[in-house]
Amino acid sequence: xxxxxxxxxxxxxxxxxxxxxxxxxxxxxxxxxxxxxxxxxxxxxxxxxxxxxxxxxxxxxxxxxxxxxxxxxxxxxxxxxxxxxxxxxxxxxxxxxxxxxxxxxxxxxxxxxxxxxxxxxxxxxxxxxxxxxxxxxxxxxxxxxxxxxxxxxxxxxxxxxxxxxxxxxxxxxxxxxxxxxxxxxxxxxxxxxxxxxxxxxxxxxxxxxxxxxxxxxxxxxxxxxxxxxxxxxxxxxxxxxxxxxxxxxxxxxxxxxxxxxxxxxxxxxxxxxxxxxxxxxxxxxxx
Amino acid sequence: xxxxxxxxxxxxxxxxxxxxxxxxxxxxxxxxxxxxxxxxxxxxxxxxxxxxxxxxxxxxxxxxxxxxxxxxxxxxxxxxxxxxxxxxxxxxxxxxxxxxxxxxxxxxxxxxxxxxxxxxxxxxxxxxxxxxxxxxxxxxxxxxxxxxxxxxxxxxxxxxxxxxxxxxxxxxxxxxxxxxxxxxxxxxxxxxxxxxxxxxxxxxxxxxxxxxxxxxxxxxxxxxxxxxxxxxxxxxxxxxxxxxxxxxxxxxxxxxxxxxxxxxxxxxxxxxxxxxxxxxxxxxxxxxxxxxxxxxxxxxxxxxxxxxxxxxxxx
Numbered sequence: 001x002x003x004x005x006x007x008x009x010x011x012x013x014x015x016x017x018x019x020x021x022x023x024x025x026x027x028x029x030x031x032x033x034x035x036x037x038x039x040x041x042x043x044x045x046x047x048x049x050x051x052x053x054x055x056x057x058x059x060x061x062x063x064x065x066x067x068x069x070x071x072x073x074x075x076x077x078x079x080x081x082x083x084x085x086x087x088x089x090x091x092x093x094x095x096x097x098x099x100x101x102x103x104x105x106x107x108x109x110x111x112x113x114x115x116x117x118x119x120x121x122x123x124x125x126x127x128x129x130x131x132x133x134x135x136x137x138x139x140x141x142x143x144x145x146x147x148x149x150x151x152x153x154x155x156x157x158x159x160x161x162x163x164x165x166x167x168x169x170x171x172x173x174x175x176x177x178x179x180x181x182x183x184x185x186x187x188x189x190x191x192x193x194x195x196x197x198x199x200x201x202x203x204x205x206x207x208x209x210x211x212x213x214x215x216x217x218x219x220x221x222x223x224x225x226x227x228x229x230x231x232x233x234x235x236x237x238x239x240x241x242x243x244x245x246x247x248x249x250x251x252x253x254x255x256x257x258x259x260x261x262x263x264x265x266x267x268x269x270x271x272x273x274x275x276x277x278x279x280x281x282x283x284x285x286x287x
Numbered sequence: 288x289x290x291x292x293x294x295x296x297x298x299x300x301x302x303x304x305x306x307x308x309x310x311x312x313x314x315x316x317x318x319x320x321x322x323x324x325x326x327x328x329x330x331x332x333x334x335x336x337x338x339x340x341x342x343x344x345x346x347x348x349x350x351x352x353x354x355x356x357x358x359x360x361x362x363x364x365x366x367x368x369x370x371x372x373x374x375x376x377x378x379x380x381x382x383x384x385x386x387x388x389x390x391x392x393x394x395x396x397x398x399x400x401x402x403x404x405x406x407x408x409x410x411x412x413x414x415x416x417x418x419x420x421x422x423x424x425x426x427x428x429x430x431x432x433x434x435x436x437x438x439x440x441x442x443x444x445x446x447x448x449x450x451x452x453x454x455x456x457x458x459x460x461x462x463x464x465x466x467x468x469x470x471x472x473x474x475x476x477x478x479x480x481x482x483x484x485x486x487x488x489x490x491x492x493x494x495x496x497x498x499x500x501x502x503x504x505x506x507x508x509x510x511x512x513x514x515x516x517x518x519x520x521x522x523x524x525x526x527x528x529x530x531x532x533x534x535x536x537x538x539x540x541x542x543x544x545x546x547x548x549x550x551x552x553x554x555x556x557x558x559x560x561x562x563x564x565x566x567x568x569x570x571x572x573x574x575x576x577x578x579x580x581x582x583x584x585x586x587x588x589x590x591x592x593x594x595x596x597x598x599x600x601x602x
Contacts, residue, residue, distance in 0.1 A: 115302075118302055122303075122578050123306065124537075124578075125540050126541065130558070131574075135313065135316045207428065214433075215431070215432065231430075234430075234436075238436065241436055241444070242444045245440060255429075256425070259429075
């Protein structure tokens with residue numbers, strides 16, 4: 001085990017609840033990868049005789065209105081949840097980080113870029129996502145893009161703030177006065193120092209992406225209905241809430257546990273962050 | 288101070304203009320021709336062209352924008368394609384529900400988030416603090432519609448105490464007692480936001496508690512209660528008040544989902560339905576009004592923040 005990994009884990013040792021969160025996340029990744037092997041049924045298997053049957057030995061989480069096994073569908077739903085999370089985080093980082101760094105290092109361009117970010121932030125986040133879905137069409141990729149755009153803005157702002165501080169550091173100034181190129185400074189000084197704050201941001205974005213995707217699914221504008229996502233399962237269960245409350249419980253619980261674990265992990269990582277950067281990742285997260 | 292107000296107002300107006308251009312372009316990128324939506328598939332090409340000319344949709348995009356912006360400045364947001372009614376009337380009809388919902392929700396947020404946050408800060412590090420902070424984080428991790436559906440299941444379906452959907456205007460039949468229709472929706476909407484305010488209040492209290500003047504007050508022998516209320520809380524609330532603007536914006540956005548869950552006749556649900564109906568003028572109008580509201584609130588928050596805390600510099 002490398003020292004870095006050990007120091008990473010030692011932080012969690014002091015916060016048992018956060019450690020549980022970490023364990024949950026590792027479990028859910030394993031489940032997502034091995035869903036085909038673990039799930040007792042295929043997610044689309046229909047058993048009309050067992051429509052809306054409550055949890056039992058045969059169907060741990062009960063069945064839905066087509067007689068599909070909720071447990072298997074919940075397990076398969078973890079795949080889409082992770083895909084959405086990874087996709088949104090990647091998009092937000094791939095777009096937000098360059099915008100933030102360029103804005104901080106080139107104030108002329110920065111003034112324009114950050115104004116554009118301000119304008120985007122004036123739009124209520126969910127409406128922005130809904131609008132993009134309608135323009136782009138309904139698909140998993142477009143859901144990722146639509147939610148990613150929301151967090152592009154926060155990521156750009158955080159990167160901008162962090163870069164502004166780093167630019168003033170003595171070692172960066174020294175490098176500059178010795179004739180280092182901007183690209184070299186970004187690679188050697190700015191990006192390496194930005195990893196921790198961005199890791200914290202990534203875990204929060206991952207968490208909120210789960211909630212955003214669930215909302216889009218619920219409004220019928222997220223993943224196509226045939227895909228067993230947790231949000232879609234909840235949307236379908238809505239009409240049966242009094243007859244089959246288990247349909248409402250399990251997919252929702254998975255969303256909550258996933259988002260909660262990510263928030264816990266993000267919180268622990270933030271606490272050990274350089275205090276100069278901590279305030280930028282405060283409670284003003286966009287939802 | 289005046290210079291600051293003018294500068295911030297100017298920036299807000301610039302943002303609004305930019306946002307209006309973005310909205311306008313966005314709407315015109317939506318696939319699907321509104322003319323066909325209006326006339327149906329059987330329309331003849333002549334009918335389509337005639338209507339397109341009548342609505343000005345055949346003119347260049349920038350001409351359409353200036354035409355639209357000019358009308359907006361005169362208080363005319365256009366006419367709904369679906370309802371054949373002015374957009375301003377549609378917004379006014381939904382505004383009562385949405386604004387009341389937001390206000391009742393804000394009451395919950397302030398009443399629950401701030402005092403509990405103060406309590407967590409006072410008991411920092413104890414199990415009370417850890418428990419409350421944990422609950423806050425849990426609430427921020429729950430999808431709002433899930434909370435809403437459970438509240439419906441418990442309080443409307445099982446106990447039958449409260450209505451599960453709809454909202455009749457308080458100005459019509461029923462009067463103020465109609466507010467009970469907003470009780471479950473407002474709790475739904477308040478849960479994650481009260482959690483954020485709780486966390487912010489706690490963090491802000493702990494920040495202020497480290498200030499020199501708090502140490503001075505303590506060492507002068509002022510009673511702990513008084514130090515908390517007079518010295519810490521008053522200053523800590525500044526940061527919390529400035530977060531209310533963000534929270535309000537979040538409320539408008541999340542209300543889209545909450546209004547759908549509870550079938551409330553508000554602006555949020557109207558937007559979703561208009562998007563599905565390709566009712567351009569309504570989408571344009573509603574989003575513009577919401578953005579405008581958001582900018583005005585943030586402007587007021589910024590100015591009051593500056594007024595309340597002169598240490599905040601002009602930038």
